[in-house]
Amino acid sequence: MATAKTDSGFQALARRLMPFVTGIGMILVWYGICMSLSADQRFLLPTPHEVARAFVEKGPALWSAALNTGGGALIGFGLAVGLSFLFALFLSLSPLVRASFYPYLMILQMTPIIVIAPILILWVGPGLKSVVIITFLICFFPMVVNTTQGLISTDRNLVAFFTMCKATRWQEILLLRVPAALPYFFTGLRIAATLAPIGAIVGDYIAGNSAGGQGGLGFLTIIYSSQFQMGALFATAAVGCLLGFVFVAGVIALSWLALHKWHDSFSQSDT
Amino acid sequence: MIEENPLPIVELRDVDKRYGDGPLILDKITFSAKRGDFITLIGPSGCGKSTILKLISGLNPISSGRIVVDGLEPRNAVEKLAFVFQEPTLLPWRTVAQNVEVPLRLHGSDPKLRDEVVGKSLALVGLADRKDYYPRQLSGGQKMRVSIARALSVSPRILLLDEPFGALDEMTRDHLNEELLAIRQQLAWTAFFVTHSVSEAVFLSNRIIVLSANPGRVHSEVRVEFPYPRTEETRESAGFQKMVAEVSKILRSVERLH
Numbered sequence: 001m002a003t004a005k006t007d008s009g010f011q012a013l014a015r016r017l018m019p020f021v022t023g024i025g026m027i028l029v030w031y032g033i034c035m036s037l038s039a040d041q042r043f044l045l046p047t048p049h050e051v052a053r054a055f056v057e058k059g060p061a062l063w064s065a066a067l068n069t070g071g072g073a074l075i076g077f078g079l080a081v082g083l084s085f086l087f088a089l090f091l092s093l094s095p096l097v098r099a100s101f102y103p104y105l106m107i108l109q110m111t112p113i114i115v116i117a118p119i120l121i122l123w124v125g126p127g128l129k130s131v132v133i134i135t136f137l138i139c140f141f142p143m144v145v146n147t148t149q150g151l152i153s154t155d156r157n158l159v160a161f162f163t164m165c166k167a168t169r170w171q172e173i174l175l176l177r178v179p180a181a182l183p184y185f186f187t188g189l190r191i192a193a194t195l196a197p198i199g200a201i202v203g204d205y206i207a208g209n210s211a212g213g214q215g216g217l218g219f220l221t222i223i224y225s226s227q228f229q230m231g232a233l234f235a236t237a238a239v240g241c242l243l244g245f246v247f248v249a250g251v252i253a254l255s256w257l258a259l260h261k262w263h264d265s266f267s268q269s270d271t
Numbered sequence: 272m273i274e275e276n277p278l279p280i281v282e283l284r285d286v287d288k289r290y291g292d293g294p295l296i297l298d299k300i301t302f303s304a305k306r307g308d309f310i311t312l313i314g315p316s317g318c319g320k321s322t323i324l325k326l327i328s329g330l331n332p333i334s335s336g337r338i339v340v341d342g343l344e345p346r347n348a349v350e351k352l353a354f355v356f357q358e359p360t361l362l363p364w365r366t367v368a369q370n371v372e373v374p375l376r377l378h379g380s381d382p383k384l385r386d387e388v389v390g391k392s393l394a395l396v397g398l399a400d401r402k403d404y405y406p407r408q409l410s411g412g413q414k415m416r417v418s419i420a421r422a423l424s425v426s427p428r429i430l431l432l433d434e435p436f437g438a439l440d441e442m443t444r445d446h447l448n449e450e451l452l453a454i455r456q457q458l459a460w461t462a463f464f465v466t467h468s469v470s471e472a473v474f475l476s477n478r479i480i481v482l483s484a485n486p487g488r489v490h491s492e493v494r495v496e497f498p499y500p501r502t503e504e505t506r507e508s509a510g511f512q513k514m515v516a517e518v519s520k521i522l523r524s525v526e527r528l529h
Contacts (some may be wrong), residue, residue, distance in 0.1 A: 160330055164329075165425075263362075
């Protein structure tokens with residue numbers, strides 16, 4: 001890192017410690033707000049230690065809900081990645097194809113999920129299937145748009161070079177357009193990774209199935225909010241947030257594997 | 272080195288080019304190249320020098336007239352040609368060696384042969400020890416060398432170079448000019464070279480074709496008689512300096528035309 005060389009040791013240490021200092025500061029402010037609330041309003045904001053206690057007490061429920069939601073999110077996300085890639089390949093074939101399908105892709109994206117959900121419940125029933133489809137619908141659009149943009153943004157001289165080498169259409173796609181589109185693909189993937197857990201939680205909230213331990217974080221949200229369990233609600237939110245981090249971390253690791261050797265977004269300071 | 276063959280290897284006759292209903296870009300371009308010629312096209316911007324290379328390569332069709340490349344239409348002669356672009360135009364996700372082998376891979380040639388050719392081509396441009404580097408780890412001059420090695424890997428009979436050294440500093444450019452001529456001593460291709468630099472044109476070519484612009488026309492041809500191999504000493508000789516001054520004068524007069 002170029003910055004580490006210019007920093008003194010103290011500054012480097014401060015840089016590492018500061019996030020923790022701000023964190024502690026925010027917890028103190030949080031306590032302060034809790035203290036200032038009147039007794040009849042106290043239940044609105046649980047103290048940090050009440051949230052921590054809820055974490056322990058509801059641990060098994062939160063864990064199983066996180067697994068259900070995470071599983072649904074992963075399946076929906078995976079389907080969106082695979083199908084969006086194929087669809088983007090199709091869209092990249094010609095401007096005419098794009099003109100024919102883009103408006104409908106937009107319509108799909110603009111249709112509110114909250115309205116689609118009841119339709120899905122009637123079609124496939126509540127539960128995992130609905131959760132997966134809702135996650136898929138949320139992740140699909142950013143993936144398709146980014147990947148298509150990547151597939152049609154190939155350097156024109158490189159395309160001319162492939163033409164001069166008498167490359168077949170498939171060689172041009174597999175050896176040139178797809179690898180050149182990878183940075184765009186991973187941008188879409190990163191956006192979709194932040195949306196997938198949210199999609200799964202929303203899906204579970206409106207179309208989940210509570211029977212037989214199939215409930216996810218959305219289902220827990222319904223239960224805890226109906227019982228005014230504020231600490232548990234905060235803990236559920238934290239678990240949802242954590243799930244998002246896991247997805248994003250996974251995608252960042254994948255993009256590092258695919259791009260770090262050659263792409264400028266992972267450039268080494270010594271080159 | 273170069274066998275005498277009376278038939279031209281590339282011939283352009285009354286070639287016109289316009290894009291769609293646009294203005295005329297090239298007007299009745301006529302010239303031909305003998306085997307082993309090193310022809311440089313020079314002229315003001317907008318004279319269509321790069322377009323001529325694209326027409327010879329078959330990348331773009333001509334509007335009227337005739338181009339014959341080694342007895343064939345340009346589109347059917349692509350195997351005999353290699354194009355070196357203004358930019359290195361490398362695949363950033365492939366190493367140097369993997370980049371050089373792309374044309375051979377696309378032709379589906381034998382992997383063993385591929386390795387051999389890649390090794391030879393990289394040795395020619397002096398980058399054998401960089402074969403596992405990625406393009407972003409190379410300097411501008413090195414990237415251009417890889418691009419040339421890739422062009423040489425298909426053993427072309429005709430090399431089309433579109434301002435390949437335009438973005439490089441003068442020292443690197445001079446050096447690469449010398450290297451290019453040294454490689455030509457070993458592999459006898461015919462070259463068509465586009466540049467803005469008069470001294471580069473004089474150093475490399477045996478024939479300089481000066482074009483005028485709007486539309487592009489052949490204005491005149493200058494023959495450069497210095498014997499090959501040419502070296503640094505050629506560039507320092509009084510005769511060379513005089514030639515550069517002479518061609519610069521022609522170029523200025525062409526630029527004054529419009």
